[in-house]
Amino acid sequence: MSDSQRHDRVQTRAVHIRASVPEGSVPAAVPLYQTSLFTFEDLPTFADAWSKPDGAFTYSRFGNPTTKAFEDAVADLEGGSSAMATASGMGAVSTVLLSLLRTGDHVLAQRGLYGGVFTLLADLCERWGIEVTYLDAEDPAEVAAACRPTTRMLYLETIANPLGQVCDLPAFTSAAQRAGLITVVDNTFASPVLCHPLRHGADVVVHSTTKYIGGHSDVVGGIIVVKDQELASTLWRRGTELGACADPFAAWLSIRGLQTLPVRMRQHCANAEVVATRLTEHPKVARVYWPGLPDHPSHATARALLDGYGGVVAFDLHGGMEAARSFTSRIRLASLAPSLGGVGTTVLHPASISHSGMDPDALRAAGIDQGTVRVAVGLEHPEDLWSDLAQALD
Ligand SMILES: *Cc1c(COP(=O)(O)O)cnc(C)c1O
Numbered sequence: 001m002s003d004s005q006r007h008d009r010v011q012t013r014a015v016h017i018r019a020s021v022p023e024g025s026v027p028a029a030v031p032l033y034q035t036s037l038f039t040f041e042d043l044p045t046f047a048d049a050w051s052k053p054d055g056a057f058t059y060s061r062f063g064n065p066t067t068k069a070f071e072d073a074v075a076d077l078e079g080g081s082s083a084m085a086t087a088s089g090m091g092a093v094s095t096v097l098l099s100l101l102r103t104g105d106h107v108l109a110q111r112g113l114y115g116g117v118f119t120l121l122a123d124l125c126e127r128w129g130i131e132v133t134y135l136d137a138e139d140p141a142e143v144a145a146a147c148r149p150t151t152r153m154l155y156l157e158t159i160a161n162p163l164g165q166v167c168d169l170p171a172f173t174s175a176a177q178r179a180g181l182i183t184v185v186d187n188t189f190a191s192p193v194l195c196h197p198l199r200h201g202a203d204v205v206v207h208s209t210t211k212y213i214g215g216h217s218d219v220v221g222g223i224i225v226v227k228d229q230e231l232a233s234t235l236w237r238r239g240t241e242l243g244a245c246a247d248p249f250a251a252w253l254s255i256r257g258l259q260t261l262p263v264r265m266r267q268h269c270a271n272a273e274v275v276a277t278r279l280t281e282h283p284k285v286a287r288v289y290w291p292g293l294p295d296h297p298s299h300a301t302a303r304a305l306l307d308g309y310g311g312v313v314a315f316d317l318h319g320g321m322e323a324a325r326s327f328t329s330r331i332r333l334a335s336l337a338p339s340l341g342g343v344g345t346t347v348l349h350p351a352s353i354s355h356s357g358m359d360p361d362a363l364r365a366a367g368i369d370q371g372t373v374r375v376a377v378g379l380e381h382p383e384d385l386w387s388d389l390a391q392a393l394d
Contacts, residue, residue: 030069032252036060053236060248062240067251071223073258074213077192079199080225082232084239085246085254089188089208090116092222092244096184096204097121097153099238103129106148108176109155110137112163112366114186114208115350117155119357134365137167138297143175154181158197159189159306162314162350162374163289163367166298169305173201182231188212188341193265194306198227204235211341212311215257215264221250264343267379268311274382275375275389276313284323284393286371289314311378312340314350317371324349324371330392333384340376345385348374 007013038057040046049056057063067085075083086092097120101107109121111134124130131150135142143154154176159166169185176183184204185197191212197205207213209221223246224239226232239245246254269292276290291302292309302309317323328336334345338353348354350368358366377385 030066030252030255032248033060033065034248035064053233061243061245064245064248064251066248066255067246070246070251070255070258073255074192074207074209074223075225077258077261078187078205078225079196079227080205081227081229082236083223083225084232084236084244085209085251086222086224086239086244087246087250088220089114089206089210089222090120092206092208092224093117093186094120095235095239095242095244096206096224097124097130098242099235100182100204101128101130101152104150105152106131106133106150107153107155108133108135108143108146108151108181110135110157110160110165110167112160112165112368113155113157114161114188115354115357117186118355118362121155122357137165137172140168140171140175143172143179143181147179147181151179151181154183155186156183156202157186157189158195159291159302159310159312161189161354162312162348162372164189164291164296164298164302164310164312164314166291166302166305168301169195169197169200169202173197177201189310189312190306191261191265193262194269194308194310198225200305203228203231209254209257210339212265212268213257213261213341214254215261215341215343216253217339217342217344219250219253219257221246221254264379265308265311268341268377269308271379271382271385272309272311272313272377275377275386278386278390279313279315282390282393284318286316286318312374312376314372314374316369317373320370321351324351324373327373327392331388332391333380333388334375334378340374342376343379345378345380346376348376350374 037059049058071083071085121132133146173183183202185202187205188208188211205225207223279285279288290313291298334347337346351370
């Protein structure tokens with residue numbers, strides 16, 4: 001607005017507050033563009049921006065500078081060409097499934113998926129006529145064996161929840177490629193610090209950035225990363241139709257988390273090693289699941305594929321549900337809570353919480369027992385954490 005157009009009435013001046021664009025220096029942190037829309041000097045510029053997905057910013061459901069900084073950073077860490085931040089991890093998963101599947105399609109999915117994804121797939125089966133076959137994900141020959149003419153997608157997790165299964169990604173993605181399937185990998189538990197599924201043949205990577213990427217239990221978010229441009233534009237177009245976008249403030253918090261992800265991830269892994277090793281020596285514990293343990297069924301694959309074994313440790317207590325109730329009510333430092341990847345340790349009982357949508361047969365098939373407890377190891381000193389877990393066990 002030029003001075004000659006200046007309106008002096010207080011209502012008008014209060015509305016038209018202008019940001020000053022810094023000159024001669026650059027902000028050290030990515031600025032938060034908490035704006036839903038962008039304004040234009042003239043119609044041709046506006047129309048041009050509106051018609052191009054990668055043109056000037058117009059409306060924050062389509063794109064926002066803060067959100068884009070986050071997307072570009074995660075795409076770079078994952079080795080992808082572009083990314084789309086979403087309102088949650090489930091927003092990322094549902095956008096991928098609803099954008100790439102249609103009625104009659106068949107999906108191959110790993111058994112023991114994140115509970116929310118398992119129930120979403122069940123819902124899509126029932127209401128959208130999408131069929132799912134669950135794989136053990138132990139032998140890549142399972143892919144060809146389960147394929148039908150309608151099979152369209154293979155859905156995997158880098159480190160599966162809660163038992164830490166790691167499937168042989170390169171072998172599974174090449175089996176999927178031979179069958180003409182799109183491979184989607186949920187890389188939440190590994191984060192782009194421990195694994196890059198796109199480099200191992202995955203087509204789409206999804207994250208719940210609520211977890212390690214955000215890292216501080218203060219933001220819910222998700223992200224989709226791809227390397228193929230055509231796939232990227234399909235997902236962007238449908239994702240904006242579905243309204244999956246992240247809020248700029250959530251993206252801004254996630255950028256701050258991302259900056260310390262590598263250091264945090266190292267410590268999560270180191271602390272998890274202490275907890276997992278001590279648990280194996282404890283008489284109340286029947287079995288420990290952490291892919292870094294030499295006797296974990298996925299240990300060899302994890303060693304070859306990952307730059308660290310992650311921060312999630314699960315274990316079976318002798319005494320089933322009763323023992324799990326008593327353990328979870330005694331912890332003091334660790335919190336009984338859903339979710340993971342924050343600075344503080346969280347403890348969860350999968351059979352009553354995250355996997356309660358599964359019937360007992362499906363639960364057993366996924367290897368989850370009534371006495372299974374999951375510990376998402378945080379960044380406390382490992383000795384303090386172990387003292388707490390040990391007193392709750394004893
Ligand atoms: C938490 C989680 C999700 C869902 O993410 P939200 O951010 O809670 O929507 C999906 N996959 C995995 C592996 C998760 O841990």
